[in-house]
Amino acid sequence: MTKQEALFEYTLRAGDDSLILGQRLSEWCGHGPVLEEDIAMTNIALDLIGQATSLLAYAAEVEGKDRDEDQLAFLRYEKEYKNLLLVEHPNIDFGVTMARQFLFDVFHYHFFKELTQSSDSQLAAIAEKSLKEVTYHVKHSSEWIIRLGDGTEESHTRIQQAVNDLWEYTGEMFVMDQVDEIMIAEGVGVDLARIKTIWHDHVQQVFERATLTMPEYGYMQLGGRQGRHTEYMGYLLSEMQYMQRAYPNMQW
């Protein structure tokens, strides 16, 4: 694998994380539990889709095959998406949505923080821009984890259950393969082993305030980075891609 191929894959992965979570969150539009939350979730979705635009545009440029960010977003097949399985997980309810958001936001924050030091100036610039936005995302989801965890018996039980159910999707965030190794060697990528410790401590700190129990590390689901997705992914893509598939090359 050449450096260029690794850089394409690396940028695509980050872009797909933002894109797919942005799509998931936007499903809440018009369905939020209160108006302010409806607005908050769609604002966060907008930030994520904006980040995806920057990352996928750069991936397309690195790839050099005359594709652009829209083609990467709307015209790939399921196995060509390299997002984490966690971000494609369905919304289910507000508790599951916030648990998913929190577990990812903490990762996203520390990942981008490290990526600002990348030797690749475009990735560093995107990270610098995105980090400011993600800082607000982490605050938002952390406050909900605490409010729900340290809330009523019902909210506590449900958010704990959501965290337990999603836990097996968190291991994938820190798995490194050849792509990561090449990127780290080039000074471009982030050492995920280091992020793992920071993520764990950060999550634990919030869980303590939320009176939640850290689940045990056990079997972890993998596959997203290789394009092997959960059964939920196809439904998400069929909705996201519908317009471009039905009316090829249509413009907004």
Next chain:
Amino acid sequence: MVEIKKNTEKIWELLEEVKDPEVPVLSVVDLGIIRDVENQGNGVEVTITPTYSGCPAMHTIEQEIKKILKENNIPLSKIVTVLSPAWTTDWISEKGRKNLEEYGIAPPQNEVDKSVLFANPAIVPCPLCKSKNTRMISQFGSTACKAHYQCNDCLEPFDYFKCLK
């Protein structure tokens, strides 16, 4: 077509007329998103930076810049978007801050606390009655750049142009 002036002062003046479509009292110059205007010989190059990654106003702003330059017979070579250094609310001009407040949007306060967690929300004076007795309703408001506040004294809800550093 008029020759481009050696100095780019006139272009900066023209760009003052391009407003943020979501905050029409704020020019793109006051907002701090015009980073550079450079004479390239065959036309001017305008460098802009987005406020937020997903800001839907950026496209309209680009169109507006093109339009105003064309109307004034100034050839444009291109509009370049840069992400770094990332935009900060510190780049909003004094005039911009004043206009925001008069328009009913509280300008960004100098929030020094950069902690990710448990920071108390900024004390934001009400742009209508000037009371400091206000509360944050939501960190997220009507657009990506705003938070939602309410005044405890005059009871008016208002937008706060949130601090981004």
